[in-house]
Amino acid sequence: MNIRANPDTVQKLELLSDANHYEAAGDQPETESRRGNYHPCVSEVSTPTGKKAILKAMMTTACEKNCFYCPFRAGRSRTQRITFQPEEMARTFDQMQRSGVADGIFLSSGIIKGGITTQDKIIDTAEIIRRKYRYQGYVHLKIMPGSEYDQVQRAMQLADRVSINLEGPTQERLNALAPKKDFTGDLLQRLQWTQQIRQEHEERTGRRLRSSTTTQFVVGAVGDTDLELLALSHRLYQQVGIKRAYYSAFEPVLDTPFENVNSVVKLREHRLYQSSFLLRDYQWDVEDLPFAVNGNLPLDIDPKRAWADLHLRDTPIDIMHAAPQDLLRIPGIGPHAAEAIVRARRETRLTDLSQLRALGIHAPEQAVPYILLDGRQPPRQLSFLDSE
Numbered sequence: 546m547n548i549r550a551n552p553d554t555v556q557k558l559e560l561l562s563d564a565n566h567y568e569a570a571g572d573q574p575e576t577e578s579r580r581g582n583y584h585p586c587v588s589e590v591s592t593p594t595g596k597k598a599i600l601k602a603m604m605t606t607a608c609e610k611n612c613f614y615c616p617f618r619a620g621r622s623r624t625q626r627i628t629f630q631p632e633e634m635a636r637t638f639d640q641m642q643r644s645g646v647a648d649g650i651f652l653s654s655g656i657i658k659g660g661i662t663t664q665d666k667i668i669d670t671a672e673i674i675r676r677k678y679r680y681q682g683y684v685h686l687k688i689m690p691g692s693e694y695d696q697v698q699r700a701m702q703l704a705d706r707v708s709i710n711l712e713g714p715t716q717e718r719l720n721a722l723a724p725k726k727d728f729t730g731d732l733l734q735r736l737q738w739t740q741q742i743r744q745e746h747e748e749r750t751g752r753r754l755r756s757s758t759t760t761q762f763v764v765g766a767v768g769d770t771d772l773e774l775l776a777l778s779h780r781l782y783q784q785v786g787i788k789r790a791y792y793s794a795f796e797p798v799l800d801t802p803f804e805n806v807n808s809v810v811k812l813r814e815h816r817l818y819q820s821s822f823l824l825r826d827y828q829w830d831v832e833d834l835p836f837a838v839n840g841n842l843p844l845d846i847d848p849k850r851a852w853a854d855l856h857l858r859d860t861p862i863d864i865m866h867a868a869p870q871d872l873l874r875i876p877g878i879g880p881h882a883a884e885a886i887v888r889a890r891r892e893t894r895l896t897d898l899s900q901l902r903a904l905g906i907h908a909p910e911q912a913v914p915y916i917l918l919d920g921r922q923p924p925r926q927l928s929f930l931d932s933e
């Protein structure tokens with residue numbers, strides 16, 4: 546590693562490294578990993594333009610809010626408080642970027658002197674990065690609770706992505722997680738603004754605004770259910786045009802009010818992502834998801850397969866004639882595979898699993914119990930699916 550930044554600044558940045566794993570910066574939070582050979586604040590992140598080494602940084606680890614789950618909450622004595630000025634942060638990133646250590650930045654912050662002042666510092670940093678250092682690559686900025694419309698707009702002009710973390714799916718859940726945050730006024734409204742800003746930009750210029758929006762939920766600390774989380778995610782996909790909802794399985798942090806609350810299994814996070822993609826990319830409704838009476842998804846089965854077991858075992862889908870949205874109901878078949886099937890069946894009869902494999906469907910065996918090929922159910926092969 547060859548970073549020419551002031552050693553004090555590099556050291557300060559290293560102290561931020563624990564902050565790294567609390568926030569998702571890109572499209573695949575499950576695979577976001579620190580780059581072991583590089584700086585501890587740099588993670589390998591999937592961005593819209595490919596995998597990149599992203600500097601995940603905070604303007605300050607001091608905070609006047611007291612979110613119950615958060616290591617940076619006000620009054621937590623174990624947290625070392627570090628603050629960067631915009632020029633300092635921008636210069637450090639520039640040097641890391643020029644040294645090949647980082648190619649992108651995710652910038653967040655604790656809140657000091659309110660959301661507006663804090664947002665200004667984030668925006669000032671991004672302005673310097675873009676204007677003074679002429680960086681054109683990936684910038685992801687956090688939007689602070691209570692920030693102003695003009696600030697959200699400027700952040701979206703500067704960034705490839707902005708995120709506004711709702712944390713809980715309702716005001717009641719948020720009160721239990723973060724009593725100083727207003728669900729509708731501080732957070733949801735800003736998510737809605739991002740959609741409004743995108744639409745206004747498009748009407749004014751005829752071009753799409755590059756910046757996309759994401760949100761994040763803390764899962765399972767305060768009795769929130771998968772139904773609550775996914776119903777809200779669905780509304781946000783449809784009405785606010787968010788690119789992605791992130792689900793962060795709760796892990797207790799020592800010396801916080803939630804230090805004795807049980808951690809949440811990662812599998813729950815995984816089932817939420819699977820379901821969220823069904824809502825976002827597969828035209829599913831929330832009612833299609835296999836919630837148990839307690840409002841949670843079963844952990845032991847993929848939600849798509851649970852639905853198919855219930856609905857397709859007795860009435861399998863005919864691959865040659867099914868509508869594209871019905872093909873998306875079949876386990877093992879995603880949007881690309883459904884498109885490939887529709888294209889291929891215009892030219893030829895699909896009668897064999899090997900043809901599905903040739904279309905890029907990696908494990909057509911998964912689909913066997915739920916489909917008809919050439920009017921018949923394909924021969925069943927013994928697989929791990931059958932042995933469950």
Ligand code: SF4
Nearest residue numbers: 608610612615618655
């Ligand atoms: S506002 Fe953010 S940094 Fe501050 S305590 Fe809440 S989650 Fe932590």
